[in-house]
Amino acid sequence: MTNLTRTNRQKKTEQKFDYQEALRDVARSMVRLKRPDRLLKLITRFIDRQFGLHHTSLLVHEPSKNRYVFVNSKGARRVPAGLLKFDSDHPLIRWFALPRRKTPFQEDYLLLTDIKKTLNKAHFRLAADSRASELVKVQKTMEVLRVELVIPGYFKNDLVGILMLGGKFSGRFFTSSEILFFQTLAHDCSMAIKTAEYNQSLLEQNRELENRLQEIEKLRHKEQRTYYEIIRSLAEEVEAKEPTVFGHVSQVEKLGMMTARELGIDLSGQHKDILSAALMLHDVGKIGVPDHILMKPGGLTPEEWEVMKSHVEKGAKILEPLSDFRKVKEIILSHHERFDGTGYPRGLKGEDILIEARIVSVVDSFHAIVSNRCYREGRSIDFALQELEHCAGTQFDPQVVEAFIRVIRREIAKGRIDVAALQH
Amino acid sequence: MKKKLLLVDDEVEICEFLKSFFEDRDYQVATAHSGVQAVEQVESFRPDVVLLDIQMPEMDGLSALREIKEKYPRVKVIMVTAVETQDRIEAAMRLGADNYITKPLSLEYLEKDVQEKIESLAGI
Numbered sequence: 311m312t313n314l315t316r317t318n319r320q321k322k323t324e325q326k327f328d329y330q331e332a333l334r335d336v337a338r339s340m341v342r343l344k345r346p347d348r349l350l351k352l353i354t355r356f357i358d359r360q361f362g363l364h365h366t367s368l369l370v371h372e373p374s375k376n377r378y379v380f381v382n383s384k385g386a387r388r389v390p391a392g393l394l395k396f397d398s399d400h401p402l403i404r405w406f407a408l409p410r411r412k413t414p415f416q417e418d419y420l421l422l423t424d425i426k427k428t429l430n431k432a433h434f435r436l437a438a439d440s441r442a443s444e445l446v447k448v449q450k451t452m453e454v455l456r457v458e459l460v461i462p463g464y465f466k467n468d469l470v471g472i473l474m475l476g477g478k479f480s481g482r483f484f485t486s487s488e489i490l491f492f493q494t495l496a497h498d499c500s501m502a503i504k505t506a507e508y509n510q511s512l513l514e515q516n517r518e519l520e521n522r523l524q525e526i527e528k529l530r531h532k533e534q535r536t537y538y539e540i541i542r543s544l545a546e547e548v549e550a551k552e553p554t555v556f557g558h559v560s561q562v563e564k565l566g567m568m569t570a571r572e573l574g575i576d577l578s579g580q581h582k583d584i585l586s587a588a589l590m591l592h593d594v595g596k597i598g599v600p601d602h603i604l605m606k607p608g609g610l611t612p613e614e615w616e617v618m619k620s621h622v623e624k625g626a627k628i629l630e631p632l633s634d635f636r637k638v639k640e641i642i643l644s645h646h647e648r649f650d651g652t653g654y655p656r657g658l659k660g661e662d663i664l665i666e667a668r669i670v671s672v673v674d675s676f677h678a679i680v681s682n683r684c685y686r687e688g689r690s691i692d693f694a695l696q697e698l699e700h701c702a703g704t705q706f707d708p709q710v711v712e713a714f715i716r717v718i719r720r721e722i723a724k725g726r727i728d729v730a731a732l733q734h
Numbered sequence: 735m736k737k738k739l740l741l742v743d744d745e746v747e748i749c750e751f752l753k754s755f756f757e758d759r760d761y762q763v764a765t766a767h768s769g770v771q772a773v774e775q776v777e778s779f780r781p782d783v784v785l786l787d788i789q790m791p792e793m794d795g796l797s798a799l800r801e802i803k804e805k806y807p808r809v810k811v812i813m814v815t816a817v818e819t820q821d822r823i824e825a826a827m828r829l830g831a832d833n834y835i836t837k838p839l840s841l842e843y844l845e846k847d848v849q850e851k852i853e854s855l856a857g858i
């Protein structure tokens with residue numbers, strides 16, 4: 311007998327302890343669970359097991375349809391998931407959702423026994439208050455579903471969900487501490503639901519934003535491509551102006567890329583496109599040099615020479631809008647710099663000159679020497695290579711010259727360079 | 735005489751819940767869990783109103799509706815649909831369904847609708 315009492319007492323304290331433990335579990339679950347439906351299931355099951363009730367149901371607000379749907383239910387009188395709803399004008403929903411006026415119920419819950427008591431009070435019935443007839447409808451709903459206790463869950467002022475509980479198997483009444491516990495649960499669930507909703511909408515917004523950014527990026531890329539094509543055709547026009555150097559651009563590009571590879575420069579991804587574009591477009595600024603200077607057979611006057619030199623800045627300016635190729639602009643601006651610092655336009659020296667520009671400089675000069683120009687016949691390849699070696703360290707980066715000569719020798723040996731085509 | 739209602743849904747839980755709801759309201763209730771069972775029950779139980787789920791295995795709600803209406807045109811049939819089966823409502827109405835109701839449903843509305851169908855029968 312004593313043992314039995316002790317066990318019962320133990321059970322009682324265990325149960326009380328369990329509430330707090332359960333609350334902590336809920337708090338932990340909320341952090342863990344991104345989808346609140348699992349949390350709600352967990353809570354329904356917990357209440358059903360812990361309190362021994364005829365019926366436990368959870369209703370959740372569906373904002374899109376403005377209705378409250380039975381999502382979880384346990385017990386003998388359980389409502390199959392998704393079968394029933396209360397629309398927002400349902401008396402029970404109105405009772406909790408409308409701005410709460412002064413009612414006999416100070417707390418945010420409804421007990422069937424309280425309702426009965428209140429309705430029996432003459433002054434409540436006689437107070438020609440629509441609230442009384444509403445309460446009768448609420449009572450009816452609770453009786454139909456065999457519900458003894460209704461607990462609303464709010465987030466801020468929104469009714470997010472409703473907890474509906476049937477009576478205890480033991481026939482005992484709910485205690486005030488139990489009701490407080492249910493209220494805490496309902497509040498926590500509401501917060502979890504709202505947080506999940508908010509996260510979901512954030513996710514959707516993010517996705518939308520990402521899509522738009524991608525679209526913009528695509529458009530921008532297309533625009534850049536178009537602009538690049540325009541510049542290429544400009545470069546071809548420059549070539550056409552100097553008929554004897556026809557083919558120059560593609561030759562310079564080919565030899566330049568090979569030299570870069572020989573030097574072991576990183577040509578992955580965009581690096582390759584950048585160097586290729588710089589090699590092809592390096593003289594595009596000549597489009598802004600008057601034909602009588604560009605095609606003058608004799609030597610240039612100092613003034614004419616200044617105009618001629620301006621083609622590097624003009625080229626850089628043309629390339630300015632190509633933000634994807636910002637480096638191309640820098641390379642073109644520097645391709646007439648000299649390794650010893652005596653070049654133009656800025657007199658940069660050594661490693662301060664971009665390696666790509668140093669490559670363009672060597673390849674471009676080589677090509678200029680071997681090509682027929684309007685002012686002279688082209689020289690032999692051997693002569694050109696000697697010239698490059700001679701100017702290594704002053705005009706050119708010696709390492710680039712070395713690599714370039716290795717490339718040319720190898721290509722000639724393999725018969726891959728057409729000397730005649732080079733010289734025109 | 736008691737009002738007779740046949741509940742047809744492949745989910746037993748749904749039938750049981752609605753059965754006790756309507757029995758509390760003085761209906762005589764039978765249940766069926768497939769289209770074939772539904773037709774059999776209409777023949778043996780002779781309900782006034784059938785609450786018929788549109789989506790079921792083994793003869794779906796539409797086929798059952800066709801058979802019921804062919805044999806017993808006086809029986810009132812209310813179709814129960816889910817959001818994803820709403821495209822079949824039109825077909826159901828053409829086959830002679832007397833109304834439809836969408837899950838999740840409002841108990842108050844359901845009761846009122848069933849009641850109305852029974853009253854309309856009595857009026858004939």
